[in-house]
Amino acid sequence: xxxxxxxxxxxxxxxxxxxxxxxxxxxxxxxxxxxxxxxxxxxxxxxxxxxxxxxxxxxxxxxxxxxxxxxxxxxxxxxxxxxxxxxxxxxxxxxxxxxxxxxxxxxxxxxxxxxxxxxxxxxxxxxxxxxxxxxxxxxxxxxxxxxxxxxxxxxxxxxxxxxxxxxxxxxxxxxxxxxxxxxxxxxxxxxxxxxxxxxxxxxxxxxxxxxxxxxxxxxxxxxxxxxxxxxxxxxxxxxxxxxx
Amino acid sequence: xxxxxxxxxxxxxxxxxxxxxxxxxxxxxxxxxxxxxxxxxxxxxxxxxxxxxxxxxxxxxxxxxxxxxxxxxxxxxxxxxxxxxxxxxxxxxxxxxxxxxxxxxxxxxxxxxxxxxxxxxxxxxxxxxxxxxx
Numbered sequence: 001x002x003x004x005x006x007x008x009x010x011x012x013x014x015x016x017x018x019x020x021x022x023x024x025x026x027x028x029x030x031x032x033x034x035x036x037x038x039x040x041x042x043x044x045x046x047x048x049x050x051x052x053x054x055x056x057x058x059x060x061x062x063x064x065x066x067x068x069x070x071x072x073x074x075x076x077x078x079x080x081x082x083x084x085x086x087x088x089x090x091x092x093x094x095x096x097x098x099x100x101x102x103x104x105x106x107x108x109x110x111x112x113x114x115x116x117x118x119x120x121x122x123x124x125x126x127x128x129x130x131x132x133x134x135x136x137x138x139x140x141x142x143x144x145x146x147x148x149x150x151x152x153x154x155x156x157x158x159x160x161x162x163x164x165x166x167x168x169x170x171x172x173x174x175x176x177x178x179x180x181x182x183x184x185x186x187x188x189x190x191x192x193x194x195x196x197x198x199x200x201x202x203x204x205x206x207x208x209x210x211x212x213x214x215x216x217x218x219x220x221x222x223x224x225x226x227x228x229x230x231x232x233x234x235x236x237x238x239x240x241x242x243x244x
Numbered sequence: 245x246x247x248x249x250x251x252x253x254x255x256x257x258x259x260x261x262x263x264x265x266x267x268x269x270x271x272x273x274x275x276x277x278x279x280x281x282x283x284x285x286x287x288x289x290x291x292x293x294x295x296x297x298x299x300x301x302x303x304x305x306x307x308x309x310x311x312x313x314x315x316x317x318x319x320x321x322x323x324x325x326x327x328x329x330x331x332x333x334x335x336x337x338x339x340x341x342x343x344x345x346x347x348x349x350x351x352x353x354x355x356x357x358x359x360x361x362x363x364x365x366x367x368x369x370x371x372x373x374x375x376x377x378x
Contacts, residue, residue: 038322038326039325039329042326042329043329045333046330046333047333049330049333049334050336050337050340053336053337057340057341060341060344060345061344061345064345083282083286086282087279087282090275090278090282091275093278093312093316094271097271097315101265101268104265105265223317227312227313227317228317230312231309234312235305235309237305238285238289238304238305242285242286242289242301244297
């Protein structure tokens with residue numbers, strides 16, 4: 001018992017390869033700690049839904065206004081790469097779910113393997129995304145070096161949208177599709193990178209034996225974050241690559 | 245013994261509470277269903293359903309999203325408050341979409357490029373003076 005009259009609650013380790021978890025002093029019980037953190041994380045995920053929701057609203061609005069621009073824009077993306085990336089993310093969501101399950105059942109090695117595979121999925125996704133962006137850059141549909149370039153008020157031309165081949169010449173406001181494509185996939189990609197970093201952090205804690213059947217809260221929350229990344233992409237794939 | 249007695253003898257109390265741990269087989273079934281539905285997404289995009297294209301694509305995506313939320317994210321077994329918090333975000337999202345698209349639907353559009361909004365010309369005329377009553 002500490003001097004303030006509260007004893008610290010300790011969740012015992014299920015085995016010698018694990019370490020016990022001490023419940024943060026501002027919680028009375030492990031259940032309270034778990035439920036508080038989880039409720040907070042669900043609230044955060046709700047704000048994430050609304051963040052992407054604003055972008056989806058912009059997509060739907062402009063899609064309704066310029067359906068031809070979106071249809072033609074979508075054809076400039078390689079739907080096969082989009083489908084491969086969808087598969088990669090779905091597989092990584094599964095490995096993450098299995099990683100959380102392994103932590104819940106105190107299977108340290110399996111947690112490491114499944115989390116490692118999830119990080120590989122994240123890397124694979126970003127590598128494919130890099131080559132997609134590279135192609136868009138080469139065709140002048142998204143000129144990355146000019147993203148923050150000066151807007152030409154005289155001609156009204158955007159510095160980052162050059163369309164060298166003229167694929168979007170026949171439709172109004174060709175840049176709109178690519179502005180939305182870049183914004184949505186870049187913010188999504190940022191989440192992929194952050195998610196991969198968080199999973200690496202989980203692997204570090206797992207190696208130290210911090211997560212087991214008695215305490216797996218961080219693994220659970222990072223898992224939820226990773227599934228959200230997958231959730232967003234499930235909508236981005238048909239909207240951007242297969243433009244309905 | 246302190247006022248906060250955590251040693252109930254029930255080991256579960258000492259942990260984070262009782263959790264539903266899903267079976268590996270269930271996760272694998274969800275994954276396979278999601279992969280099949282990805283194929284359905286691509287297949288459906290090859291068929292022209294006209295105005296229903298968007299609706300069909302979003303319906304398939306919503307089924308996939310529901311599977312991820314219910315099973316991978318464990319919402320099916322989560323507490324009522326967590327379900328309400330997360331699922332209510334989709335309710336608010338639908339409000340955002342509803343009013344955004346309502347704006348589009350009720351906006352007066354002119355010409356082929358319907359961004360141009362021609363102001364409606366009003367010709368105000370002086371009403372003829374009404375003869376006063378006798």
